[in-house]
Amino acid sequence: MQFSYVLIDGSQVIEPTLELIKAHDAFLCVAVCANRTEGINKILELKPDVVFMHLDGLSTPDEDAIRLSLLSELHEFLDVMPTIIVLSSSKEQAFDAYQRGVYGYLLHPVDPNELRKCLFRFQKTHQALYADKIAIKSNGDYHFITTRDIVYLKADNNTTDFYLQSGKVITAFKTLKHFEQLLPFYFFRIHHSYVINVGHVSRINLGKNQCYLLNNEIALPFSRTYKEAIDTIIIRIS
Template identity: 25%
Template sequence: MKLKAILIEDEANSREILRNYLKKYCANVELLGEAASIKEGLELIEKNKPDLVFLDVEMPFGNAFDLLDQVPDRTFETVFVTAYDHYAKDALNHHAAYYLTKPINIDELIMAVEYVEEIKAKEDNLQEKVLNTNSKNIKGKLTLPQQDGFQILNVEDILYCKADDNYTEIFLENKKILVSKTLKYFEDALVDFPFARIHKSYLVNVNEVVKYKKGKGGSVVVSNGKELLVSASKKKEFLSFFD
């Protein structure tokens, strides 16, 4: 697929370098425009509805995070390009698909583009359609340790699990159960069933997902109407359930 992209970078020399790299090594990227400021960048985003934005962190009159905060319902992926590596955590919190440091490594640039291309291809295939597989024939039970013994659940009855420090909340259709086990414990226990770790806080029953929404990292809606965030780092793995 062809990725529609824009480049937001205040340094003309840096724009030229990245533009040339994309032209030479990333033929699947169509560069629609360039901007040298947050204001110009926002205008380009609104006008072009890109799939991908290459974004420098530090710019005059603000930074990349100021720009992203003004696009709360964005559907594009973001690749940060910066000379500083201490913004990596903020980039992750703003659901960046990739983080490149200057001088740009060509192999890393190619990997970033391929990663975004794969995500966008999967999203385009889904296109907001209902994701419920209507497959309710999961065989299996899960034993939950409790103070006075244990409880047995049918795996298919679990909608999703939510982390609560060293505890996990298990959500069923009409109730939730608090268990003194970590979310990682249930991720391992349910590895043979269609459960996806979509976020550091959520493990979701894929058969209960009824809708996928594009966004910063994306989100899913499960059968009880609850909307759960999908982190950027987990998006690819989650979408692979629907190949």
């Protein structure tokens, strides 16, 4: 099981922190943001499980209220809040953020051992909350499908076809939009008719607007409307 995260870091030295987090395979980066506004927009769009927020560089030291107003703003729009972990070179600022309701804090530069403890603690408390199967009702049958076995979904009027890694196709009598809201974060809509599992992407051709799956066995078109999703897929796989 993987958890998604966004890193909000306005400092000039992002890579060391990012590399430390990337060393933990259970956590997958979906966006890196340079400022608070960009961070809020990406959180609302991608709904990550975890947000790492580096306080240094986001505002001046005496602007704690502005810096951490991100929390109250997210509460206005989200029913389920992501887990917020703050990073700061100042123990006082980090502890102040912790008192305001964030999940935890790490002093910067990040100690790999403290990061490991923090992430293991998160996994232990959140693992049971995430199901890795989805129920599909088709002609009176209930199919319980492991989400990672789904290669892509295709809309067909008011039904949805599930294309599985085994080659089997299951038709469900609900819309693609319905299932899009139920699927984990590693599923992306790339076209009005298609949602794909990023784990099965093998190639993307920007010139032909084609996304290839299962070692190029399947080619699906992507539209300009969902170009941002394609850009995010490229960044994640890269």
